[in-house]
Amino acid sequence: MSSLSPDQAQALGVVRPGDRSAEYDPQTIDGTITDDPTRRVPIVIGNRDIKSVTNTVAGWIENGTPSWWPLAFFASSQLAGVATIAILFLIVTGVGVWGLQNPVSWGWAIVNFVWWVGIGHAGTLISAILCLLKQKWRVSINRFAEAMTIFAVVCAGTFPGIHVGRVWFAWMLFPIPNYNWIWPNFRSPLLWDVFAVGTYFTVSLLFWYMGMIPDLAVMRDRAIRRFNDTIKLGLWRPPGLPVVPFLDRIRFTIPSNKIAAYVYGFLSMGWRYSGRGWHHYEKAYLLLAGIATPLVLSVHTIVSFDFAVSIVPGWHTTIFPPYFVAGAVFSGFAMVLTLLIPFRALYPGMKDFVTARTLENMCKIITVTGSMVGFAYITEFFIAWYGGNPYEQDAFLIRAFGEYWWAYWIMMFCNVVSPQVFWFKWCRTNVAFIFLISIVVNIGMWFERFVIVSTLSYDFMPSSWAYYSPTIIDILTFVGSLGIFMTLFLLFARFIPMLPMAEVKAVMPQGDPHNWHNGKYDPEGHHHDHDGSDHEHNSTSGGSNVH
Amino acid sequence: MSIELNLPGTSPSDSPLTPGIDVGAASPPSEGLYGLLAEFNDPGALSEAAQAMREAGYRKYDVYSSFPIHGMEERLGMGLSNITYFTGGGALAGCTTAFAMQWFMNAYDYEFITAGKPYFAWEQFTPVAFALSVLFAAISTLTGMFILNGLPRHYHALLKNERFVDRAHDDGYLLAVEARDPKFDVNATASKLRELGAISVEMVEE
Numbered sequence: 001m002s003s004l005s006p007d008q009a010q011a012l013g014v015v016r017p018g019d020r021s022a023e024y025d026p027q028t029i030d031g032t033i034t035d036d037p038t039r040r041v042p043i044v045i046g047n048r049d050i051k052s053v054t055n056t057v058a059g060w061i062e063n064g065t066p067s068w069w070p071l072a073f074f075a076s077s078q079l080a081g082v083a084t085i086a087i088l089f090l091i092v093t094g095v096g097v098w099g100l101q102n103p104v105s106w107g108w109a110i111v112n113f114v115w116w117v118g119i120g121h122a123g124t125l126i127s128a129i130l131c132l133l134k135q136k137w138r139v140s141i142n143r144f145a146e147a148m149t150i151f152a153v154v155c156a157g158t159f160p161g162i163h164v165g166r167v168w169f170a171w172m173l174f175p176i177p178n179y180n181w182i183w184p185n186f187r188s189p190l191l192w193d194v195f196a197v198g199t200y201f202t203v204s205l206l207f208w209y210m211g212m213i214p215d216l217a218v219m220r221d222r223a224i225r226r227f228n229d230t231i232k233l234g235l236w237r238p239p240g241l242p243v244v245p246f247l248d249r250i251r252f253t254i255p256s257n258k259i260a261a262y263v264y265g266f267l268s269m270g271w272r273y274s275g276r277g278w279h280h281y282e283k284a285y286l287l288l289a290g291i292a293t294p295l296v297l298s299v300h301t302i303v304s305f306d307f308a309v310s311i312v313p314g315w316h317t318t319i320f321p322p323y324f325v326a327g328a329v330f331s332g333f334a335m336v337l338t339l340l341i342p343f344r345a346l347y348p349g350m351k352d353f354v355t356a357r358t359l360e361n362m363c364k365i366i367t368v369t370g371s372m373v374g375f376a377y378i379t380e381f382f383i384a385w386y387g388g389n390p391y392e393q394d395a396f397l398i399r400a401f402g403e404y405w406w407a408y409w410i411m412m413f414c415n416v417v418s419p420q421v422f423w424f425k426w427c428r429t430n431v432a433f434i435f436l437i438s439i440v441v442n443i444g445m446w447f448e449r450f451v452i453v454s455t456l457s458y459d460f461m462p463s464s465w466a467y468y469s470p471t472i473i474d475i476l477t478f479v480g481s482l483g484i485f486m487t488l489f490l491l492f493a494r495f496i497p498m499l500p501m502a503e504v505k506a507v508m509p510q511g512d513p514h515n516w517h518n519g520k521y522d523p524e525g526h527h528h529d530h531d532g533s534d535h536e537h538n539s540t541s542g543g544s545n546v547h
Numbered sequence: 548m549s550i551e552l553n554l555p556g557t558s559p560s561d562s563p564l565t566p567g568i569d570v571g572a573a574s575p576p577s578e579g580l581y582g583l584l585a586e587f588n589d590p591g592a593l594s595e596a597a598q599a600m601r602e603a604g605y606r607k608y609d610v611y612s613s614f615p616i617h618g619m620e621e622r623l624g625m626g627l628s629n630i631t632y633f634t635g636g637g638a639l640a641g642c643t644t645a646f647a648m649q650w651f652m653n654a655y656d657y658e659f660i661t662a663g664k665p666y667f668a669w670e671q672f673t674p675v676a677f678a679l680s681v682l683f684a685a686i687s688t689l690t691g692m693f694i695l696n697g698l699p700r701h702y703h704a705l706l707k708n709e710r711f712v713d714r715a716h717d718d719g720y721l722l723a724v725e726a727r728d729p730k731f732d733v734n735a736t737a738s739k740l741r742e743l744g745a746i747s748v749e750m751v752e753e
Contacts, residue, residue, distance in 0.1 A: 050718035054613065175652060183652035187661045187671040195678040203685040210689055218613060221716040269699035272706065273715050275597065275610035277696040279620040283628035284692035291634065291684050294677075302674050505614035513616055516591025519744070 032357035033429055043136055043507050046352035050510050056349040057215075057499050058222055068346060069494060076486035083480020086473050087162055095165040097473045103459040104468035109163040110306075111449040112478050115331065116156035116485075117197060117303055118324070118445060120204070121296055122332025123149025127207060128292035131285075137361055139503040140353040143215075144343070145336045146208040147496070151488040152335070153201045155481045160193070162477075189305035196302035200295055207288050214281075215497040216268035223260035231256045300328040307452060314395035314455040317383065323376035330369035330415070331445035333362050337438035341431055343493065353499055356429055363428035366441065370419030373448075377416065395455060403467055404454050407447050414444020579753040581704035582607075582725040583736055585745035586714060590616045593720035596743040597622040600724070603739060607728035611711070611721040633691025634684050641683030645676035708751050723751065 032041045044053070090097050100107045123145040130138040164170050173194045177183050184191050231254045235247055271277070304324035307315040337359065344350045384396040400408050418440045421427040428434065457468045492498075505511045515523040587593040590612065597610050601624050610619060646669070653659040654666035664671065693699065705711045705723060715721055722745070724736050737748045 054717045186649045192674040195675045199678040199682040218716040270701045273611045275619045278615035280695040287634045502614040513590040513594040516589040
């Protein structure tokens with residue numbers, strides 16, 4: 001696989017035949033953008049058949065490491081190392097290395113925790129809610145977004161763990177009696193949080209893993225086919241250095257396909273793609289989607305209880321749960337786009353699956369959830385005024401015009417104003433612009449959490465009011481957590497099929513048994529939903545599955 | 548069961564099995580026969596074959612394709628999946644566990660006085676009960692899927708078959724009839740599969 005001639009590659013569908021730029025049309029971009037809501041656009045473009053899906057998606061793993069990957073991995077793992085050192089420094093020294101003080105006893109750690117948990121929500125929304133709503137366009141981004149969920153929750157979970165200060169007491173978070181045989185207090189939202197986030201992580205992981213089993217089996221079978229192929233490695237000699245015969249003779253032979261066959265084989269649990277197996281599998285998948293759906297709403301609801309159940313002015317509001325959930329989905333979709341847009345450009349053929357239409361749909365979700373968040377901000381102010389509680393009113397006036405006014409207005413600009421650009425078609429079809437907005441939204445959502453947490457700096461006693469600012473350790477821990485996230489994500493992209501092949505194949509017209517008549521692929525034969533021009537796109541090459 | 552193999556015939560065309568594939572046709576498989584593996588051209592043909600095999604009285608057979616084919620469970624004559632019992636049972640177990648645990652920890656073993664609330668304040672125990680219900684339901688759904696599908700099973704006759712490994716994961720549409728099906732007969736079943744449009748039929752060793 002690693003050395004395909006261009007002709008072979010084209011025959012396998014690894015590269016798209018023809019010049020892509022020639023068919024670029026600013027109105028439809030890649031043929032999937034349409035103003036006609038009755039037109040059904042194809043989910044997979046580029047004249048792909050079933051075989052080319054397998055070859056392309058598996059090829060991303062099998063065709064060697066992309067040249068940019070080692071560099072990206074080096075950079076992100078170094079950043080992860082920074083976080084590790086910052087956390088070690090915290091553990092050996094104490095939480096005093098952070099900017100925490102009285103009254104701001106929750107600082108960046110909680111801001112980062114809420115931000116990361118929120119980001120995770122997009123994955124569950126895409127894999128669970130959009131699955132139940134039969135939004136088929138989700139299949140191309142589903143695995144990707146679920147991976148993002150899991151890695152985001154890993155980053156999130158780190159922060160409360162180290163925020164307890166004496167990490168060797170972190171076990172007190174769990175329902176285990178402490179030294180005095182006292183059990184934890186189940187009436188505390190902080191304990192609910194442990195269960196909510198723990199459940200969320202486990203269920204997301206199971207959902208992700210179950211969705212992956214058939215694709216891991218594909219990787220297993222492909223590795224078995226090339227069982228005896230190996231990778232030969234030598235030491236790298238920087239150009240210009242003299243040849244040292246002894247060093248040049250060092251060669252490693254890695255039985256890569258044997259390792260792959262055993263690892264993928266073990267993880268795929270002996271999956272055999274059987275029709276009876278698929279029946280149970282699909283039902284199980286649907287049920288998991290069903291039980292993960294309330295999780296999308298419940299996890300951030302419970303995270304918001306951490307704040308809302310307290311009696312701090314500006315926190316003690318019933319609007320927190322819905323507003324946190326909308327914000328979570330909002331930031332999660334932004335993060336999916338931030339990751340998806342570069343990966344889509346870097347992996348050959350990914351644009352045929354992640355179409356302009358998919359990105360457009362995600363932009364629309366960002367606008368919807370961003371508007372909900374904006375509405376919540378305004379409602380908070382209205383209720384503070386209408387409620388007539390002077391402490392509440394002050395809390396909000398200080399938020400907007402106090403010492404943290406800059407954070408508040410960054411938040412307002414990034415979360416309320418910026419997502420409104422997607423009302424314009426140019427904005428939601430221009431990939432570079434979407435990428436820019438997705439980063440702006442990520443920043444805005446981080447500031448939203450910061451604005452909420454920094455409310456603490458003006459608490460009940462004016463004598464204790466104090467300005468909170470982070471230390472360098474706070475900053476390095478946060479920036480480093482981005483490195484942990486990216487490191488995990490790059491490993492995922494390198495070793496796990498990024499698109500769920502089985503799901504993509506099942507929504508392709510070639511995968512529908514009703515589109516086949518007497519051995520001929522004929523999508524027009526039985527379908528009467530006048531989506532002719534779209535289907536032509538998909539059907540022209542798809543016919544032959546005969547070998 | 549005894550396997551009678553009158554194969555190969557004098558010319559390959561006498562045999563309903565694909566000529567040229569060496570599955571020990573001259574000598575019957577020493578370990579026994581798992582069954583017959585047929586490949587079909589497309590998902591439509593496979594669906595029809597699945598139904599026809601069932602109508603012909605076969606029961607121990609299955610279809611193999613790298614993605615779920617719409618409507619296949621009906622063609623195979625499967626009813627509703629029992630996986631729902633696993634999910635429901637898991638959810639109930641999780642909910643019960645959560646309330647029992649919280650009652651024991653905060654109302655019985657160590658009576659926790661907080662904010663003048665009753666020891667057993669079910670309202671405040673609900674978030675954890677919900678979380679554990681979902682957690683147990685998810686774990687038991689995955690476990691149920693494994694149990695109903697007989698997984699994990701790392702050794703299987705089909706996984707040793709070259710055609711299966713080559714085709715099933717990609718765009719192959721396969722149907723395997725097991726030798727332990729009462730209606731199984733190498734020649735008759737192979738002819739039947741050919742009739743249904745199989746592009747190849749071969750024997751699979753156990």
